[in-house]
Amino acid sequence: xxxxxxxxxxxxxxxxxxxxxxxxxxxxxxxxxxxxxxxxxxxxxxxxxxxxxxxxxxxxxxxxxxxxxxxxxxxxxxxxxxxxxxxxxxxxxxxxxxxxxxxxxxxxxxxxxxxxxxxxxxxxxxxxxxxxxxxxxxxxxxxxxxxxxxxxxxxxxxxxxxxxxxxxxxxxxxxxxxxxxxxxxxxxxxxxxxxxxxxxxxxxxxxxxxxxxxxxxxxxxxxxxxxxxxxxxxxxxxxxxxxxxx
Amino acid sequence: xxxxxxxxxxxxxxxxxxxxxxxxxxxxxxxxxxxxxxxxxxxxxxxxxxxxxxxxxxxxxxxxxxxxxxxxxxxxxxxxxxxxxxxxxxxxxxxxxxxxxxxxxxxxxxxxxxxxxxxxxxxxxxxxxxxxxxxxxxxxxxxxxxxxxxxxxxxxxxxxxxxxxxxxxxxxxxxxxxxxxxxxxxxxxxxxxxxxxxxxxxxxxxxxxxxxxx
Numbered sequence: 001x002x003x004x005x006x007x008x009x010x011x012x013x014x015x016x017x018x019x020x021x022x023x024x025x026x027x028x029x030x031x032x033x034x035x036x037x038x039x040x041x042x043x044x045x046x047x048x049x050x051x052x053x054x055x056x057x058x059x060x061x062x063x064x065x066x067x068x069x070x071x072x073x074x075x076x077x078x079x080x081x082x083x084x085x086x087x088x089x090x091x092x093x094x095x096x097x098x099x100x101x102x103x104x105x106x107x108x109x110x111x112x113x114x115x116x117x118x119x120x121x122x123x124x125x126x127x128x129x130x131x132x133x134x135x136x137x138x139x140x141x142x143x144x145x146x147x148x149x150x151x152x153x154x155x156x157x158x159x160x161x162x163x164x165x166x167x168x169x170x171x172x173x174x175x176x177x178x179x180x181x182x183x184x185x186x187x188x189x190x191x192x193x194x195x196x197x198x199x200x201x202x203x204x205x206x207x208x209x210x211x212x213x214x215x216x217x218x219x220x221x222x223x224x225x226x227x228x229x230x231x232x233x234x235x236x237x238x239x240x241x242x243x244x245x246x
Numbered sequence: 247x248x249x250x251x252x253x254x255x256x257x258x259x260x261x262x263x264x265x266x267x268x269x270x271x272x273x274x275x276x277x278x279x280x281x282x283x284x285x286x287x288x289x290x291x292x293x294x295x296x297x298x299x300x301x302x303x304x305x306x307x308x309x310x311x312x313x314x315x316x317x318x319x320x321x322x323x324x325x326x327x328x329x330x331x332x333x334x335x336x337x338x339x340x341x342x343x344x345x346x347x348x349x350x351x352x353x354x355x356x357x358x359x360x361x362x363x364x365x366x367x368x369x370x371x372x373x374x375x376x377x378x379x380x381x382x383x384x385x386x387x388x389x390x391x392x393x394x395x396x397x398x399x400x401x402x403x404x405x406x407x408x409x410x411x412x413x414x415x416x417x418x419x420x421x422x423x424x425x426x427x428x429x430x431x432x433x434x435x436x437x438x439x440x441x442x443x444x445x446x447x448x449x450x451x452x453x454x455x456x457x458x459x460x
Contacts, residue, residue, distance in 0.1 A: 021290075028291035031273030036288040043285035046278045048263075048298075049270020049415055056290075176291035 008162055009045070009087040010035070010054025013131070014095035015124030016061060017105035019144040023095050024056035026155060026173025032164055037178065038062060042083065052091075052162050060123040065130075081127070085134075091161055092135055094128045096217045097144035099200060122210045129213040132220060141220040154221075250404060251286070251329040252277070252296030255305060255373075256337030257366030259347035261386040265337055266298040268397060268415030274406055280304060282321070294404050301366040323369070327376070333404065334377060336370045338385045338448050342429035356432055363434075364441045371444040383448055389416075 012027065012035075014020040021037060028035035034050035036043060038057060047053045057063045057079060067080035084090060099121050106117035132139050140161045147154045151171050159166045199211045254269070254277070256262045263279055270277040274293040278286055286295040299305040302320055310320040326332060341363055348359035374381045382403045388396050393416050394408075401408040435442045 025290050028289070034270075034276040034292075035290055036285060037290050039285050039288040043278070043281060043283070043288070046281045046285070047270070048267050048277055048279050049272075050276065173291060178290065 006051070006089070008052045008054075008089045008091050009084070010052050010091050010093065010162065011084050012054065012056040012093045012095070013059045013063070013124075013128060014144075015097070015102055015121045016058045017102050017109060018058075018095050018097040018124075019147065020056050020058060020095055022174060022177050023093065023142065023147065025176040025178070026151065026170045027093070027158055029170045029173050029176065030159070030164060030167050033162070040079065042087075045087075051164065054091075058124075059127050061120060065127065081131070090135075090138060092131060092139035093158055093161070094132065094139060094141045094217065095144055095147070096125070096128065096141060096214060096221070099203075099214070101144075118207075122207055125210055125214050125217065129217055132217060141217050143218050143221040146221055248331055249292075250294045250331040250333060251326070252294050252404070253305075253326050253332070253334045254296065254298040254337065255301055255334060256370065257339065257344050257348075257363050258300045258303065259344055259351060260300075260337040260339040260366075261389060262298050262300060262337045264416070265335065265384065265389070268393070268412050269400065271411045271415050272401070272406060272409050275404075284325070293406065301369045302362060306365070306369060307372070323373070332377075333380045333382070334373055335400065335403075336373060336381055336383050336448065338370070338383055338445075340387070340429065341367070341434050341442075341445055342432075345432075345434065346429055360432070360434065360437070364438050367441050367445045367448065370448055374448065385449065 010027075010033070012020060012024050014023070024035055024037050027033060030052075032051040034044065034047040034053045036055045039055050042055075044053045044055050061078070063079040063081055063084075065081045067083075068078040099118070102121045103114060103117040106112050106120060107114060112120075128141070132141060138161070140157050142154050142157070152166075152168075155170045156166045159170075203211055252269075252275075254262050254266050266277045266279050269275050272294075276286065276289045276292045276295050277298060278296070279298045280300075281297050284297070286297055289295040299321070302310075304320055305323055305326075306320045307323050308320070309322045326334075344363050344366075345356065345359045348354050348362055349356060352359075354362070370383075374383065382400065384396060384400065393413055394410075397412045398408045401412070434445075
């Protein structure tokens with residue numbers, strides 16, 4: 001099971017402040033998974049004895065399609081996605097969260113200006129959308145709000161992707177979140193964060209197409225809609241209509 | 247949950263990688279093999295995290311810069327000793343077989359292989375003295391004679407439940423296990439009497455373990 005040829009390589013991606021660390025802590029609880037958080041280089045490939053090894057990174061500030069050479073420190077400041085895509089048995093878990101929640105959290109926690117926060121979210125969505133199109137079978141998209149509301153369903157989707165049995169202990173991942181050790185459960189108040197499909201004012205004019213990609217990714221979080229969209233390339237209006245029917 | 251930091255160390259060709267492969271099967275352990283940096287700090291949701299490094303080429307008390315190359319060939323052990331809840335497993339293997347295996351597998355001369363083994367014994371002896379109860383000696387002889395017993399002891403040492411799947415590491419990775427080699431013809435005991443004395447001190451607890459003593 002853990003022989004090199006059968007080992008799965010996992011990358012968890014999401015914009016900063018999208019719940020990537022909580023998601024990693026939950027997945028990392030699985031017996032057969034060895035998972036790192038924000039480790040540079042491909043360090044996880046040196047883990048032994050696990051069926052699945054992987055890393056969690058924030059996009060775009062920690063990873064891009066091409067590595068970013070930082071002249072000031074003479075080293076790469078971002079990992080290259082292409083290196084990950086070249087790994088055998090590569091699997092991807094993407095997490096998306098509403099732009100307003102992400103932007104306000106980035107501003108509050110990291111003290112970054114609103115424009116920087118929006119840029120992170122937009123670029124993150126664009127990269128994740130491209131990845132989902134490139135790897136339709138090997139990528140799972142999770143909506144942060146939906147994960148809080150129904151964590152078991154999403155953990156089952158992840159274990160299905162990784163060909164592992166589901167384990168209930170994954171639901172206790174919040175206990176291992178390195179940044180929020182005081183949590184005694186899921187903060188369900190955040191599950192109700194701006195979940196409406198409403199686009200922020202002026203967003204379409206300034207950043208055309210990004211909101212649509214976000215909605216497509218979020219729809220991909222639902223199995224049926226993902227199948228319909230990515231295999232038949234339905235228009236967004238069809239997806240919304242189907243969503244209402246279901 | 248209090249995270250424990252583990253270092254598996256020993257001379258090259260002493261079974262350190264096999265030991266890591268077995269322990270890495272445990273649901274609460276994530277182990278690296280020969281990771282140059284302390285990436286195990288980045289592991290989430292596990293009780294025991296650690297690395298596997300050989301003495302002296304990958305880790306030593308001193309930091310050593312490799313001649314002609316701009317990176318360090320051995321990281322200092324002192325950095326590991328600063329970790330909270332730090333424990334170490336010291337892999338002890340028959341000295342003359344280790345030397346013979348290094349000569350065969352790495353193409354080293356007897357002198358170079360013997361120096362490598364001597365340094366490994368000296369470092370492990372010092373580690374055992376400094377860490378006392380937080381260092382556990384394990385030997386390939388014990389692993390071969392009774393792998394389940396050894397895994398049970400290691401799990402207890404780490405405060406974890408024994409898991410039968412740890413033995414899968416032995417079965418699946420047996421191809422990579424140090425194979426039997428003829429012992430080196432040289433007499434390590436007479437060539438390095440001080441080191442030999444330390445080596446025997448490291449071996450004694452394992453001899454007792456194999457016989458079922460404490």
